[in-house]
Amino acid sequence: MNPSPHLLDTRLRQLSRRRALGRVLGALGPRLAATLAIACAAVVVARLALPQAADWLWLAPALAAALPLLTLPRALRAPPRARLAADLDLLAHGEGLVMALAAQAPADRDPAWTERLMRRLEAVALPPVPWRALGPPIVAAAAVAGAFALPQRLPEPPPERPPVAGFFDEARRRLDALAARGLLPEPQRAELERQIERLEAEAARTGMSQAAWDGLDRVDEQARATATQATRRLAEAMVAAERARGLTVDPPAPETPELVDPDDPDADDPERPEPRSRLKRKPKEPEPSDPDAPAARASRRKRLLERLTRESDRKALQRFARGLGELAEAAPDLIPRLDDAMLDELDRLLEALGPDAGLTPEQLEALRRAAGGQAGQGGQGGQGGARPMTQDELDELVEALRRRLQGEADGLDGTEHGQRLAVLLQAMRQLAGGDPGRGGGPAPLTRDGRPAGPAGQVTALPPGLPDDGDGSVTLAVETRAPELDDAARRELVRAAAQAMDPARADARRAHVAPRHKAVVGRYFEAGAAPAPAPAPQPE
Amino acid sequence: MAQLLTEAEIAHHQARARALLDGLDRVLFGQPDMTRLVLTGMLSGGHVLLEGLPGLGKTELIKALAHLSGLAYRRIQFTPDLLPGDITGNPILEEAPGGGRQLVFRPGPVFANVVLADEINRASPKTQSALLEAMQEHAVTVLGTTHPLPRPFFVLATQNPVELDGTYPLPEAQLDRFALKVEVHGVGPEVLTRILMERPRGRPEAPAPVTGPEALAELLAAVDAIALPDAVADYIGRLVHATRPDVEGALPQVRETLRWGSSPRGAIALAACARAAALLAGRPAVGFADVKQLAPHVLAHRLIRSYEAGLSGTSTRQVVEALVAQIPELPR
Numbered sequence: 001m002n003p004s005p006h007l008l009d010t011r012l013r014q015l016s017r018r019r020a021l022g023r024v025l026g027a028l029g030p031r032l033a034a035t036l037a038i039a040c041a042a043v044v045v046a047r048l049a050l051p052q053a054a055d056w057l058w059l060a061p062a063l064a065a066a067l068p069l070l071t072l073p074r075a076l077r078a079p080p081r082a083r084l085a086a087d088l089d090l091l092a093h094g095e096g097l098v099m100a101l102a103a104q105a106p107a108d109r110d111p112a113w114t115e116r117l118m119r120r121l122e123a124v125a126l127p128p129v130p131w132r133a134l135g136p137p138i139v140a141a142a143a144v145a146g147a148f149a150l151p152q153r154l155p156e157p158p159p160e161r162p163p164v165a166g167f168f169d170e171a172r173r174r175l176d177a178l179a180a181r182g183l184l185p186e187p188q189r190a191e192l193e194r195q196i197e198r199l200e201a202e203a204a205r206t207g208m209s210q211a212a213w214d215g216l217d218r219v220d221e222q223a224r225a226t227a228t229q230a231t232r233r234l235a236e237a238m239v240a241a242e243r244a245r246g247l248t249v250d251p252p253a254p255e256t257p258e259l260v261d262p263d264d265p266d267a268d269d270p271e272r273p274e275p276r277s278r279l280k281r282k283p284k285e286p287e288p289s290d291p292d293a294p295a296a297r298a299s300r301r302k303r304l305l306e307r308l309t310r311e312s313d314r315k316a317l318q319r320f321a322r323g324l325g326e327l328a329e330a331a332p333d334l335i336p337r338l339d340d341a342m343l344d345e346l347d348r349l350l351e352a353l354g355p356d357a358g359l360t361p362e363q364l365e366a367l368r369r370a371a372g373g374q375a376g377q378g379g380q381g382g383q384g385g386a387r388p389m390t391q392d393e394l395d396e397l398v399e400a401l402r403r404r405l406q407g408e409a410d411g412l413d414g415t416e417h418g419q420r421l422a423v424l425l426q427a428m429r430q431l432a433g434g435d436p437g438r439g440g441g442p443a444p445l446t447r448d449g450r451p452a453g454p455a456g457q458v459t460a461l462p463p464g465l466p467d468d469g470d471g472s473v474t475l476a477v478e479t480r481a482p483e484l485d486d487a488a489r490r491e492l493v494r495a496a497a498q499a500m501d502p503a504r505a506d507a508r509r510a511h512v513a514p515r516h517k518a519v520v521g522r523y524f525e526a527g528a529a530p531a532p533a534p535a536p537q538p539e
Numbered sequence: 540m541a542q543l544l545t546e547a548e549i550a551h552h553q554a555r556a557r558a559l560l561d562g563l564d565r566v567l568f569g570q571p572d573m574t575r576l577v578l579t580g581m582l583s584g585g586h587v588l589l590e591g592l593p594g595l596g597k598t599e600l601i602k603a604l605a606h607l608s609g610l611a612y613r614r615i616q617f618t619p620d621l622l623p624g625d626i627t628g629n630p631i632l633e634e635a636p637g638g639g640r641q642l643v644f645r646p647g648p649v650f651a652n653v654v655l656a657d658e659i660n661r662a663s664p665k666t667q668s669a670l671l672e673a674m675q676e677h678a679v680t681v682l683g684t685t686h687p688l689p690r691p692f693f694v695l696a697t698q699n700p701v702e703l704d705g706t707y708p709l710p711e712a713q714l715d716r717f718a719l720k721v722e723v724h725g726v727g728p729e730v731l732t733r734i735l736m737e738r739p740r741g742r743p744e745a746p747a748p749v750t751g752p753e754a755l756a757e758l759l760a761a762v763d764a765i766a767l768p769d770a771v772a773d774y775i776g777r778l779v780h781a782t783r784p785d786v787e788g789a790l791p792q793v794r795e796t797l798r799w800g801s802s803p804r805g806a807i808a809l810a811a812c813a814r815a816a817a818l819l820a821g822r823p824a825v826g827f828a829d830v831k832q833l834a835p836h837v838l839a840h841r842l843i844r845s846y847e848a849g850l851s852g853t854s855t856r857q858v859v860e861a862l863v864a865q866i867p868e869l870p871r
Contacts, residue, residue: 086770086869091825096817099768100543100824113823501582 008088008101008114011121012081015088018126020076029133031068038139039064043147051155062142092117092124164208167198171216183227192219217517224525295317316396321350492524543823544764549671552761553821556582558749559607560819566603566743567596569730575819576721576836577604581648582762582815585718585808586694587676588659588709593699595723599743601655601695609748610652611689617662619705623669628678628686644681649673652689652752656696660706667713670694674716686816691755711799711843718808719833720840722856758818765814772810774868775830779806781862782842790865796848796858801841809837825847827868835859 039060046053046060078084085102092098097117101109175192178184184192199215206212544552556578569712577600580587589597598614605612615626628647635641636849648654649670659667673679674694678687696717698709714720726734732743750758780786783800784793793800813829820829835856842855 082769083869086768086827089768089770090868094826095820095822095828096766096768096771096824097822099770099826100766103766103768104543108542110543110545113543116546400816503775 006332007118007121008098009106009110011088011092011124012084012102015126016078016084016089018089018129019084020078021128022130023075024072025130025133028068029130029135029137031071032065033066033136033140034138035067036061036144040140040143040147041350043144043148047150047152049153051153054152057148061141064144074138088121088124091126092120094120155354164200164203167208168203171196171219174220178223178227181227183230184223185226185230188222188226190531192223213515213517218522220518221525249488364460408431428537495520495524543759543766544862546823548761549818549821549823552758553749555754556819559604560870562607562746563600563603566746567600568733569726570596570600570723570738573721573723574600576719576833579812579819579833580719580817581693582758582798583718583808583811584691584759584762585811586696586716587807588714588720589695589697589723590700590720591697591723592701592725594633595725597656597723598657599680601653601697603743603746604695605653605655606745606747607654607749608653609751610691610693610755612655613648613651613652614657615648617658617659619661619707621662621666623666624681625757626666626669627673637796641762642682644684644686645742646686647679649679650686650688652691652693654692654694656694659696660698660709662707664710667707667709668767671713671716681824691752691759698779711815711841714840715802715804717840718812719836721836735840737861750861759820762811762815762818765817765822767810767814768824770869771813771827771830771871773807774827774866775806775813777870778830778834778862779803779809779838781866782838784860790862792861793858796845796851796853797842797855798845799843801838805838805841809834812837831863834863835864 043057048059079087081102082099085099088102089096089098094117100118101113105221147494172193175184175196176187179186179189195215196219199212199219202215203209203212293294353504560574560578563578564571567574577587577589581604589600591597602612602614615621624647626647626649628645628650630642630644632640633643654673659670668823673688673692676687677690677692682687694717699706777800781790781800782797782805783789784797785800809830810825812833813825816829816833817823817825838844838859839854839856842858844853844855848858
């Protein structure tokens, strides 16, 4: 009887499993250690230097653990039975007997040889599992874990850009302020806005470069130049208007410097010096050589006065009629409260103004309806009486209207009708007492006849008639360029040359910080174009 | 694999072999390894070359083996004037019984079961070559007539490695015919004392035969029935192949020390000797240990050293021992 026919096969299976485990560990150990070491290096690099790879770091140990598994099928491949038997023969010191018996079927084996081999097979020591092969992978895994314990470098925040938006917003606010004062025409403002947008976009990409600073400075310079020009024109217009009204009441003394009307045909007099500006003060020096000079000057002064007066009165009447028409259209129940005489005078006024009244057809119709048709009849019947209203008549009409409407305005304060009445009353005040020729008091300056705050740098015209105590009359208050000595002028010229010469741009940048350029520009600009100084507040 | 010999069969054949071995050990004191190798070579069916100094008992050992095995024994003392015909035999002109004359072949001393070629390197190459056919083909051809030799046929040769004057080193082809080359070394003082005490005249008595030709033939058949596992055969093949310096993947030591490696005949002889060794050990199959133990004796004399190895004194036996130590039993 075969004592243990299957012991040999059992040992062979055990040895096969043990060898397979050894092959797996032997194959996985070094490869796993190598891949984990690479993963550890990758994790360390990513932790310390690659913050953008932080989200993918888990892939490194996963791949490191997965890649060596590809070698498992080959490691698990069982060797031929003859080789396994030879291995067991060596382990059991079978001296060939194990191999010989393993080559036979269990039933064919000689029991004597099997018995002889049994003791050796029972005592055979299978090869130990090479657990040491797991040492390097464990160390590498610990290194990977340590690498993950390293602090992750955070992504560097984008470099802080200078407050670009602040600079450009400030430039826009300056433009808005100038536009609100009516000093910056809309086309120029739109153009400057486009330039600011372009500069802001460029600065958003490259930061506040020297080109951006220069562009902002150019925008400011253009805005200031436009505003200065507008201010200058407004001041000249106001001065001219004040002078015209002053001349209406009190002709200037013979010593008063002559005012030159650029539209005067006599201005082409070759004897008159070339005007450097629209308003020029002449020295108070008598001309003993020409006895007719005072008469000629008086004649030119009179013509200028008449023309300015006509234009001013007509514009005032137009504004008055327009305001009355708007009031009649907005508040049709207000005008009929006027008495008949007043309505009659109003009708005469409309007839006198005719198409120049500036009323829309709707306003004119509303006004006529408010007058109850009386104005229309009077208008039709008053064709022969369509004479121009005298100043006294106009004053009386205005005063009467003002008194009448004042009570209405007090009750409608804060409402839309109240605002319209306030506008109309303001226009009446201008017609009644705001005119320099019709009494004292300041005349608020507005560009559209509405009350407004300070416009530009000139808030009010100086008082009209009162003299200065020395017999002279102040017609205008001007500012001029600062008094500069020769050294300052040379520096001004040099600075201007540097600013305009691209070749000297580096020198300019080297000496003038961009944030100071506007200040420097304004300083030197004062020498080229004098900015008007604020007028003294009226008493 | 064929059916293994049973334990009883192995025990029976091992007992016969052990009887031969014990007889040899009784003749030659203190040389158990040598006697075992000689018997292993004989049981493998191969020829054995013993190399050693004179007076070490080589001739007595072979004579004892012939007597113990009960086989026909002839001794040929090789000398420079020995002719091939003196070994193989010569045709002699004789009177025919019916009148006339005829050439009659008279067998030479090679026609025996055991032939002792004493000091074989003293004969001329021509005479040495007379043994080639006998050793390989177990036959002798004289005047176109092939005369088979008796079975079994063993050539046990001796040669002196020191007295080289007037000698003719055996050619490689001749050496390759020997399954084993056994180096005979001197014995210790205890063995010498025993020799003096037990053999006052120095010559042992002829041992009584323990086997006969038939028994020896059975023994040889049993050796052939010893199993050679595939793994062992693969190991023998890799070991023999590793002795060739001209193949790809040869070991550096082989490339440096050897000029020519072993022939396939060496692998065959190694497997046969391993079988004989397994039978002597009472095992039905060859183990790796049998191959490792016999490889230096079977392969060393088949290798040809390089010139550098000759100058450095590296022997082919050392090379084979190094190969046995380096080449694993199982391929990695």
